[in-house]
Amino acid sequence: MLLSRTPVLALMASAGLALLSACGASETPAQQPAPAEEPEVQAEAAGEEHAEDAQAHESEAKADDHDHDHDHGSSGAGAAHVHGAAELALSWEGSKLTGELISPLANFGLSEAEGVISDAVLAELPGLVMITGGNCTAEPPVAKVDKSTGHTDAHIKLSWTCANPPGVSSLTFSGFPAFSSFERVNAIYLTDTVQKAGELSPSSPSLSLK
Ligand SMILES: [Zn+2]
Numbered sequence: 001m002l003l004s005r006t007p008v009l010a011l012m013a014s015a016g017l018a019l020l021s022a023c024g025a026s027e028t029p030a031q032q033p034a035p036a037e038e039p040e041v042q043a044e045a046a047g048e049e050h051a052e053d054a055q056a057h058e059s060e061a062k063a064d065d066h067d068h069d070h071d072h073g074s075s076g077a078g079a080a081h082v083h084g085a086a087e088l089a090l091s092w093e094g095s096k097l098t099g100e101l102i103s104p105l106a107n108f109g110l111s112e113a114e115g116v117i118s119d120a121v122l123a124e125l126p127g128l129v130m131i132t133g134g135n136c137t138a139e140p141p142v143a144k145v146d147k148s149t150g151h152t153d154a155h156i157k158l159s160w161t162c163a164n165p166p167g168v169s170s171l172t173f174s175g176f177p178a179f180s181s182f183e184r185v186n187a188i189y190l191t192d193t194v195q196k197a198g199e200l201s202p203s204s205p206s207l208s209l210k
Helices: 002-011 015-027 038-064 119-127
Strands: 085-093 096-104 129-132 136-138 142-146 153-162 170-173 184-190 195-200 206-208
Touching: 085 170, 096 129, 129 153, 170 184, 195 206
Parallel strands: 085 184
Antiparallel strands: 085 096, 096 153, 129 170, 136 153, 142 153, 170 206, 184 195
16 A cells, blocks of 8 residues: 555655655565665665655756745735736726736746746736626736745736726636636725625636626
C-alpha cells in the first residue's frame, strides 16, 4: 500500500513527504530480513530523494516564474492573489457605472515576472464585462499592472455611461471563454439601496443587479 502511494508522494515537493515515501519504499521488500542494514539504506534513500526533490522544486518554481506560496492569503488590504480567481466590484458615480476588476496576471495567460499586459489581451478587455439593461455605453477600460503586494495583479478600471441607470439589470463576466485560466470571479455590486454579491463561473457568468 505504501509502495503504491510512493509516486504520488514523490511528486509532492516537500522534504517531509519525500522522507516518508523513501521509508515506505525501502520497507516494502519484506522478503529481505536484514534489519541491521535497513536504517543505513533508508537514510541514503531519503537523502537522495530529498536532493532530487529540491532540484525539481527549483526548476518548477522557475518555470512558474514566481513562488508558489502566494496562494495562501494576502498581506494587507485587498483580496488574496489566487490563480484562477478574480475580484470585480461595481458601483455608481452619478449616472456613471464604474467598476474595477482585480486579477492575477496569470489568469490572462501572461507572465507575472514580466508584468506586461500584451496587446492581444488589451484588445479583449472592452468585452470583458458586459452590462445588460440601462442603455449603457462602455468607455475604454484602463488597465495597469500592480506589483505592490509582492504578486502581479492586473487592475482594470471599467466604466459605463448609462442613459437609464434604473434599467440596469445584470452584469456578465464574458472573459471565461477567451481566458480559460479564469475559474471564478467574485462580483460585488453596491448602491445606496442595493447590495449584490455572487461568484461568477464559466457555467454561471452573470449576476443579477436587481
Ligand atoms: Zn501569481
